[in-house]
Amino acid sequence: MTRRGPGRRAGDSGTREAIAEAARGQFAEHGYRGATIRAIAAAAGVDPALVHHYYGTKEALFAAAMRLPIVPSEVLTAALAPSAGLDGFGAHLVRTALTLWESDGLRETFLGLLRSAVTSEQAAVMLREFIADSILGTVARVAGLPAADGQAEYRAAMVATQMLGLALTRLVLRLPAVADVSIEELAATVGPSVERYLTGDLAMPARQARIASRRPG
Amino acid sequence: MTRRGPGRRAGDSGTREAIAEAARGQFAEHGYRGATIRAIAAAAGVDPALVHHYYGTKEALFAAAMRLPIVPSEVLTAALAPSAGLDGFGAHLVRTALTLWESDGLRETFLGLLRSAVTSEQAAVMLREFIADSILGTVARVAGLPAADGQAEYRAAMVATQMLGLALTRLVLRLPAVADVSIEELAATVGPSVERYLTGDLAMPARQARIASRRPG
DNA sequence: GGCATAATTCAACACTTGTAGAGTTCAACG
DNA sequence: CGTTGAACTCTACAAGTGTTGAATTATGCC
Numbered sequence: 001m002t003r004r005g006p007g008r009r010a011g012d013s014g015t016r017e018a019i020a021e022a023a024r025g026q027f028a029e030h031g032y033r034g035a036t037i038r039a040i041a042a043a044a045g046v047d048p049a050l051v052h053h054y055y056g057t058k059e060a061l062f063a064a065a066m067r068l069p070i071v072p073s074e075v076l077t078a079a080l081a082p083s084a085g086l087d088g089f090g091a092h093l094v095r096t097a098l099t100l101w102e103s104d105g106l107r108e109t110f111l112g113l114l115r116s117a118v119t120s121e122q123a124a125v126m127l128r129e130f131i132a133d134s135i136l137g138t139v140a141r142v143a144g145l146p147a148a149d150g151q152a153e154y155r156a157a158m159v160a161t162q163m164l165g166l167a168l169t170r171l172v173l174r175l176p177a178v179a180d181v182s183i184e185e186l187a188a189t190v191g192p193s194v195e196r197y198l199t200g201d202l203a204m205p206a207r208q209a210r211i212a213s214r215r216p217g
Numbered sequence: 218m219t220r221r222g223p224g225r226r227a228g229d230s231g232t233r234e235a236i237a238e239a240a241r242g243q244f245a246e247h248g249y250r251g252a253t254i255r256a257i258a259a260a261a262g263v264d265p266a267l268v269h270h271y272y273g274t275k276e277a278l279f280a281a282a283m284r285l286p287i288v289p290s291e292v293l294t295a296a297l298a299p300s301a302g303l304d305g306f307g308a309h310l311v312r313t314a315l316t317l318w319e320s321d322g323l324r325e326t327f328l329g330l331l332r333s334a335v336t337s338e339q340a341a342v343m344l345r346e347f348i349a350d351s352i353l354g355t356v357a358r359v360a361g362l363p364a365a366d367g368q369a370e371y372r373a374a375m376v377a378t379q380m381l382g383l384a385l386t387r388l389v390l391r392l393p394a395v396a397d398v399s400i401e402e403l404a405a406t407v408g409p410s411v412e413r414y415l416t417g418d419l420a421m422p423a424r425q426a427r428i429a430s431r432r433p434g
Numbered sequence: 435g436g437c438a439t440a441a442t443t444c445a446a447c448a449c450t451t452g453t454a455g456a457g458t459t460c461a462a463c464g
Numbered sequence: 465c466g467t468t469g470a471a472c473t474c475t476a477c478a479a480g481t482g483t484t485g486a487a488t489t490a491t492g493c494c
Binding site for chain 1: 247248250251331332334335336341344345348349353370371373374375377378379380381382383385386389390391392393394395398402405406407409410413414417419420
């Protein structure tokens with residue numbers, strides 16, 4: 001929203017991105033249903049019809065706004081590579097994820113995805129596939145787990161369980177005991193649990209092979 | 218919804234409970250915003266105006282429908298008492314909670330609360346206070362943690378973190394690797410993590426006392 | 435029987451929602 | 465200058481929302 005008024009050339013449209021940014025903010029705060037086109041337009045200082053002009057439908061706007069500005073697997077790989085020794089790996093993962101989630105560029109997207117996934121089937125599919133396809137595999141790989149093994153997906157899923165619970169209680173529910181504590185402290189507390197899921201001696205479910213053999217996308 | 222048609226005496230109104238039950242189902246499936254009075258009325262086989270006649274406003278209906286049919290602290294205490302030996306206590310807690318959440322009487326209420334809390338501030342307050350006031354203390358007490366100690370609340374909160382993450386991925390997101398596994402298997406995998414939070418040697422946050430001294434209600 | 439009373443429905447209001455198309459403004463280009 | 469074309473706004477529609485008050489139906493009590 002640098003300059004107002006019509007008359008820009010193609011490619012100059014900062015307004016388009018301003019709308020997307022406003023949309024991210026609204027989706028993050030109210031979820032898919034709660035974020036109205038009118039509120040998004042107001043937040044962007046723009047007529048509601050312009051939102052529709054650029055993005056067509058609300059679903060399309062959501063999909064566009066939730067497109068990540070990073071490639072998760074690359075960021076995860078880069079951020080976690082230094083501690084390849086696997087010692088303190090769990091804490092490092094917690095620290096990395098929390099820092100990422102609370103960073104300026106990603107907070108809105110992640111919160112929007114999380115808030116929307118709980119009530120919108122479209123968003124739920126996005127988040128589920130995103131986790132299954134981009135996160136679980138990367139975590140398993142970076143952690144050095146054997147691929148093509150049912151155990152890897154199960155272990156990574158348990159990590160997701162703990163990490164999403166952390167995000168839910170800290171960012172959404174804001175439980176004081178979780179929200180008022182530093183990332184470092186949470187990493188120290190939760191890290192070992194995550195590490196146990198990845199490398200510990202778990203009693204593995206018998207028929208895990210069926211789950212591991214799902215189509216990747 | 219035993220008998221249809223008007224003309225019942227006071228106290229006979231099974232329709233009132235039928236509406237509440239339909240409301241629970243809708244709130245569980247769509248969250249607070251997504252559950253419409255009209256849909257609730259339709260699910261109960263009743264005119265929308267009757268919903269308003271009985272409960273006044275949508276908020277009141279939500280509050281009434283989400284009132285638990287049990288006293289959580291009692292159920293938790295009773296269910297967890299047998300394993301007071303603290304051996305396998307974590308697994309027992311996971312098993313108890315998951316079984317409770319997936320039981321007929323509570324599934325809708327819990328899911329509705331969870332789904333709504335993520336998008337409705339009113340519901341978020343309900344769930345947060347419910348967890349903080351009824352759950353954390355009970356878990357800490359049953360686990361034999363010293364009361365009036367900042368550590369107790371922090372430990373219980375970490376447990377909540379893991380348990381809610383489990384609920385989110387299994388019941389709401391339905392991540393295959395978590396949803397397609399038996400409660401027993403999850404208890405065996407997650408139990409030890411929970412146990413570590415309760416009795417393990419955690420690096421405690423320094424200023425935890427401030428959090429522990431919040432007003433209870 | 436008639437009467438009070440509760441249960442239930444009808445019809446409608448006032449508002450918000452996503453969406454659509456026609457119209458307006460303005461910079462760039464010839 | 466006039467034309468073009470994109471950025472942008474106005475107005476509006478059709479559907480859905482919570483909510484309301486009057487009307488209707490049936491029951492138990494006298």
